[in-house]
Amino acid sequence: MAQETMSFQAEVKQLLHLMIHSLYSNKEIFLRELISNASDAADKLRFEGIENSGLYENDADLRIRISYDKAARTVTIDDNGIGMSRDEAISHLGTIARSGTKEFFSKLSGDQQKDAALIGQFGVGFYSGFIVADKITVETRRAGLPASEGVRWESAGEGDFVVEQIERAQRGSSITLHLRPEEDEFLSTHKLKSIIQKYSDHVALPILMKKEEWDAEKSEMVTKDEDETVNQASALWTRPKSDITDEQYKQFYQHLSHDHDDPLTWTHNRVEGRSEYTQLLYVPKHAPFDMWNRDHKGGLKLYVKRVFIMDDAEQLVPVYLRFVKGVVDSADLPLNVSREILQESRDVKAIREGVTKRVLSMLEEVASSSAEATDDAEKAKYDTFWKEFGQVFKEGIGEDYGNRERIAKLVRFASTHTDSSEQTVALADYVSRMKPEQTKIYYVTADTWQAAKNSPHLEVFRKKGVEVLLLTDRVDEWMLSFLNEFDGKPLQSVARGDLDLGALNDEEKQAQEKVGEELKPLVESMKVALEGKAKDVRLTFRLTDSPTCLVADDGDMSGYLQRMLKQAGQAAPQMQPILEVNPEHPLVKKLHADDANFSDWCHLLFDQAMLAEGGSLEDPASFVKRTNALLLAR
Incomplete structure (x- = not known):
């Protein structure tokens, strides 16, 4: 030709x-x-x-x-x-x-x-x-x-x-x-x-x-x-660990992953028993460019008796560990194994469980050594892992029931205790700092760290010195639907349901009941004014500086999750929030049900609360018009 x-x-x-x-x-x-x-x-x-x-x-x-x-x-x-x-x-x-x-x-x-x-x-x-x-x-x-x-x-x-x-x-x-x-x-x-x-x-x-x-x-x-x-020309994973230097492990990782950087950490061992296989697993220092793509190629290289079978054998590793690179060499699988056979194989299930446990052990070791290290590079090792892969790793709370407790111990959050957007706080750290009379782990979800940090829902917690976790990753709300408690302590959203601080709040309960009776007519009038917009209106003592805040009823979807679903193009049920009113705020004290502008004030306070929690207004033009009218009326 x-x-x-x-x-x-x-x-x-x-x-x-x-x-x-x-x-x-x-x-x-x-x-x-x-x-x-x-x-x-x-x-x-x-x-x-x-x-x-x-x-x-x-x-x-x-x-x-x-x-x-x-x-x-x-x-x-x-x-x-x-x-x-x-x-x-x-x-x-x-x-x-x-x-x-x-x-x-x-x-x-x-x-x-x-x-x-x-x-x-x-x-x-x-x-x-x-x-x-x-x-x-x-x-x-x-x-x-x-x-x-x-x-x-x-x-x-x-x-x-x-x-x-x-x-x-x-x-x-x-x-x-x-x-x-x-x-x-x-x-x-x-x-x-x-x-x-x-x-x-x-x-x-x-x-x-x-x-x-x-x-x-x-x-x-x-x-x-x-x-x-001119090269060693032998499969590195088949050699005894004692014969392999750190430099050789790093070189093999670079060859395997096409990553020019060294790995963050690795583990290498031979498993014998029900299934026989060798695994050499690496955690990279950096997330791959397409980790969030739906068709991201994850998984490990699969060999059977040193014969290469396939790249990206995703059946060997759970989805939440899709960043792990490495090799699994099985002695038991047939040489003509296909992806379909992999899905059905008991040997593959055993390998997957073994790989998962090994990776979790490796991460536990890194977390432990980082916490105890005096060397800055070693100290930062787990933080590096978390910055790169934390959001993906959180998926494991929902996907891997058998290892949920181990995963929960490895998860990190931002918190009011550190006053930093860096996610460095473990749940065990939080529990160790709980007040003697505190029974719950408190958290707030928001679109950004600034929005979470400045949420009106945190005001009473700051006043009482109670730590709150600040959750801003898109996966967090989904993850929390599977993580109900840690170390026997229930996790509680500060923006859901009627806040009960238990023994932390005993002294104030009598005063609250008295004020509640006095303002009952005002609250009922606000309910009428906000009908179709607010599910309920009630007094709250969780606020110290803000006049109002929005909360989701127990069992209802949070406003944050509703917004996330809409952004993803999914249908979100329209759930009305509850408006909570701070009776001690000067604006609330000036509210009178017989005021000609009473309905406008109620809508303004509701819209302000919506904006304060990072939500968007259905009718911004009316909000501006209403605000201008009230300013002129004053």
Whole structure:
């Protein structure tokens, strides 16, 4: 078939420009990314070879070969993995999956280290070759296709690429980088070896290069016609923990996750018993760009007896731990396991439970060591985890009933005690500071920390020195529907139901009853004025500075949750709030039922209370008109 010239997808052109002009100070990543792709190609061949051993074509020794040619000024990365057909070469090398392109470009920061780390995460590592090359040639053949259906793909990294059919006996792919004039440093065995050992030492395939030896007669290193393996070439998780350094664990994490940063923490162990498997699990330092996407790829790499089965095996880890990276290698699952079989398997259920318990134990250790640490970096470790993954982790309260108590101990909140928006307060911390006569854990929900902190509902708690948790994450209301108590103490919203502070309030109850009788006619008149707007009007002593506040009746949905559902485009039941009135406030004392403006005052106080809790008014124009009229009347 003749050569065919085709244009890159628009996003690829933008990406190529970035690679060539923005990442030149972090050039080494090209080799890391191309070796990682070659390793993935071998994994895919192993997986497809389970059903069709003929794909190996009598060559089952998988490897990656790195070579260079000083005269031609090329570096070549060659693998005997799955390879590509013509259509696959056009698809994989000429386009980027559109689902990720917008997020990729929005995440670019201008920081070359950070941007380089994004490349692998978004599956665009192939294009990093253009950092050092002004032309890339790919020769490839998909396993199982005849030699006549080889493909050559070539591009100078500008607007288009050329594809042609070639004769290729070897399956797999050979990527040749034609180096830019200033990139001679990569035409060196020492340089290439050092990059491989730095970034790719724990790729499970052997990475081969021609051996070099010192020639005394020539007084230089000469290349021998003999291969040597330049990486460890063994599955890291199969080795004893005592043989693995922290640096090796970190390097493996970077290879596994395409994350340029070190992991926050990790755990590695072998499980024996009902199910036999090895797990190596990592918690990253940073949340992935698409953690909140509905189709986010989460889960772990699954191996069976060291044979790669699949990426993103989400059945091995619960959704609320979807940020965990790592490997599970099972001794019990069949090699031809599918995602459907995974959903039904008892062995997988046991692995999932084991992974969950191991991750929770790991987080408990981090939380404990952070609390006791004197070193600032160690102290901040759990706070780092919580800032990145706290909102997702809270989902576990509702999703994982069996581990709910353990999860609750690991959850963190902002609180009036710290007077900071940072979520650093554990429920156990709160309980340890409770007043002797206090029986409940109090909280308030709001859209922002400022709104929660300044909520009128907190006034009586400040007066009595009672701590209140300030909840502002969107997941909080949902989470609290599953978390009713902690350590035997019920959780109580300060904005729900009739506030009863129990023994904290005994002295004031008699005075309240007396005032209640005196103002009963006023309250009844307010109920009439606000009919259809307020479910009820009642006096309250939870306020000290504000004239009114809104509360939800017991069993009703809070105003905050109603607003959240509306923002998400979901139908929210229209529930009227209860208006609570502070009888000690000067505005309330001036209210008279026979005043000509009485109805306007009632509506104004209701609207003020709605705004104070972060709500929005149904009719802002009427609110402004009413306010102006009352100001003029005064």
